[in-house]
Amino acid sequence: MNKLTGSMNVEKVTNSVLAESLKVMETGHSPFEKAIRMMELPVCDAFVKSGRLAPIKFAPGTKVLEPNREIADSFPNSIAASENRILAAGDTLSRRATGKKVAVMFSGGPAAGGHNVVTGLKQILGPDNTLLGIKAGPKGLLKGNFFEITDDHVCHVMNTGGFNLMGTDRTKIEKPEDIEKVKYVCREHNIDAIVVIGGDDSNTNAAFLAEKLFSDVKEDGSGVQVIGVPKTIDGDLQLGDELPISFGFDTATKIYSEQVGNILRDSSSSLKYWHFIRLMGRSASHVTLEVALQTHPTIALISEEVRRRDITLPEIVDSIAETVIMRAKKGINYGVVLVPEGLIEFIPGFTTMIDDLNDKMAQFKDELIHKDIRGQLQFIYSKLTQTHGELLESLPESIKFKLMADRDEHGNLPVSKIETETMLSGAVKARICELDASIRFETLNHFFGYEARCGASTVFDSAYTYNLGATAGSLILDGHTGYMASLTDLDKGARPLGIPIASLLDIEIRKGKPAQVIEKALVKLDSPAFVYFEFRRNLWAENDLSNSPGPIQMWGPTSRQLPKTVALNREYNSLNFNFSAGQMD
């Protein structure tokens, strides 16, 4: 497939002026990537001293967190040091620490802005300290797989998306022998501090590491500082005013909003499709809620509401079908339904029913094989627990068939693999046929996912993460450990904070066992963002009030927007962020 065609003058093409300029654009040198590297970012006033970037001190603030007592017992060093107080930004560090060796890693799925955390960290540490990158995440830490991060590195990755500078993975460092490995690696490489850029699980990990490495790691009895940075496109790592949002959420939701906005325009142009769109975002529905506020779809399902108000799957299907019919009667035969990725887990009893179904289908494989799908269903009802059998029986027929048929090579149907958007659109179609067969209802199904994790960071995510990096570096140079870097007051100058991570942990049942973890922040039904959504959504369902908020802009009049859910929930008066007037040198 690769021989060069001989039918024209190849050299003429490959030596042309244009070809020469195309060649030098390879490997991240597109006009866009070149231009964003040069973009100036706003810096919090706290970090600017005589027009230059300078690390700061922290002091315990007034805000005290209340950890679970059982958790407190597991983190004696960390809790004694922090007293569960959030650290507030102070003055510039009076004596600049030098000779520190800091290692930084990405952990978990990528999110836009990670490269700027590293850039902010590198620049606040300055030339008198060393920054090492850990290759391929926690796995690389266990192996001591480091490289020195240079000024050239950060110039190249600044403001670009992805975690490709170092790579990432999802290894958990929990077992005592893994902790010992980390201690050994830190001793060998003389590491003074580790920065963990990750989500709730990675920061849980950081809390444990901070506790275990508190002291007696190195020969002189000193420990290794561990600082977390809050990352996740899902937005489920947040803590009120003190941690308004994790980084990556803004970029991901603006990418999904562009896509959903385009689909909304397509629906009102083509006049004949209902689009069912599943949006990435794990359990919580923050992503879907933000995209709904940006675009005003016909319908957006919010998993937390489904659980809280005990809404069953047939009720969801009925509700969508009613909206379809209501619009059809007005001559509108199109619409857009947003479905959060985690929906299925929030439908009362669904997950355990699927587990039970998987088990019983495996157990009675031989009996099932000779039956058709109706016969299989009839047989399996009685084998499930009564509750599960009743739930399965209550589902629309199309969903029942799909749950029986969509099986992997082991005969299993993992909940995470259920294409909820396809399942729902099929069930709504069946329901509409029952209610009014004359209604035209053509559907298209979509999953918007991976394409938003590694987008170039929005100006907000770029600025936020640069300043988070500077915060993390300051926490290290000021001698702290076990804190997560954060910024507050994003609409009025932004102030750096340090949040004691151990104080965030709680007990949660995971895989049937109690685990000490940072609780995922879910959408609260009494949060301003949800209340506003609830206030408008009937109008969006009845009419076309949709927006197409367009591609992320790095320049021009619309480049400074915050997530709307964040602005609402934090009761800001503006949709734009404001990190003061400071500019980097």
Added chain:
Amino acid sequence: MNKLTGSMNVEKVTNSVLAESLKVMETGHSPFEKAIRMMELPVCDAFVKSGRLAPIKFAPGTKVLEPNREIADSFPNSIAASENRILAAGDTLSRRATGKKVAVMFSGGPAAGGHNVVTGLKQILGPDNTLLGIKAGPKGLLKGNFFEITDDHVCHVMNTGGFNLMGTDRTKIEKPEDIEKVKYVCREHNIDAIVVIGGDDSNTNAAFLAEKLFSDVKEDGSGVQVIGVPKTIDGDLQLGDELPISFGFDTATKIYSEQVGNILRDSSSSLKYWHFIRLMGRSASHVTLEVALQTHPTIALISEEVRRRDITLPEIVDSIAETVIMRAKKGINYGVVLVPEGLIEFIPGFTTMIDDLNDKMAQFKDELIHKDIRGQLQFIYSKLTQTHGELLESLPESIKFKLMADRDEHGNLPVSKIETETMLSGAVKARICELDASIRFETLNHFFGYEARCGASTVFDSAYTYNLGATAGSLILDGHTGYMASLTDLDKGARPLGIPIASLLDIEIRKGKPAQVIEKALVKLDSPAFVYFEFRRNLWAENDLSNSPGPIQMWGPTSRQLPKTVALNREYNSLNFNFSAGQMD
């Protein structure tokens, strides 16, 4: 699901400053949509007279097209009038036509820039002529479903994506009784001219309409002028320097390039996935080629090459598997494969084999039902024609199974529904297991499609379509019919042209019958764009030379880029367009 929550002060939220500003943003008033409406667009010098927009005259240029003789016989009026000559832009119209009533419609799938065609048309016609919008495409024309397009309308839709101002559909106006209906509607509404904004099929339709409505439509014996405007995201409506590209292609490919660029970064961040991405674009591979030049994926398949070089499906699978293994040996366990939507139709013999398979599976349904999938395959080979049987037998087992299993409720497998990306990644996985089972190969499959048809138009598409609208309006005011509006020299000022549509038609076999249609422009293997791709692709496969060209920018340093395939094929020296210095008032 819709009752307001009572647990907090709902009024406080819904009456907040922020909520008030959110409410006024609904229905296309996001900050982005408001800002782009105000964006100034460059206008070709030809249309600028004393700093104002003015319609122009056209004169036959030197370029003569050579139509198929049989076609020429079907278009006596059109060909006699045009003499197959392309019209070149002349001076400003000396006497401005007034009182003309022009109707405009969208036809076929949406594409970014349609609204600006209408805007340019409206503004060049000026207040002395009337512009009517035809609702919901050709179907609306048959019904006489018109509304007057006002200055307010065009102010609202200017530079926005989609076809939602009027809607669109795919009705074909071919039958004599449909032509009579159009004549009747034009007489009733006193229409002087129709502008058809559409792709190859819609412009074929425009050619027939122009011929049939050439004269004797209205009571005074006059005809109705018909002008086409070249639209399609697929890029398969182009004609060398005279029609460098259809509108919508630039926006769609820049959206796909953003997505693919993000996935490329994700792959080199997560370090563990091969992404197989199918890209929309119908038969031709222009979209895939453009996205490949923008992003440098590991592999991009080009359908036209597959057909021309007679590459079989097993050869494609082998070639991908070899690249996977080659990279794995260098420690690179990730990559991105681009698959054009039309690929399957270009694999020698594939489409007719699937038709044969569908037929035989229906015919021998009763024999097949009691066999397992291997038994079914064994049985069906002998029922197919020898060529088809051999082709099916030669396929990787995973593909054979998929072709047998993926059937709709009628037992059919329509070629257009084959998820080529999933089929290919499965086959590559199976092949790698045969070649070297130690190779890690995890895949994710994607289809990038509808989200790019209705994006906000790039600055290029906005400017191009505004000037195409002005060209179409000028052609009408200057008294022409049967032409397609076009612009040439996009890199040096851009000059308006009129292309005689009938001269573009050829005979093609469609659904087994000869049809007079505009031939789809396919990727030529000796075109500079393909030659450049072939020159670089081995390097892209071996190393990571990828780009993430980012979201479309409307402002700032990177907002003026042309499609790379267009710049290469037209041998421009710049990647940026230049429509002269003229600005609209």
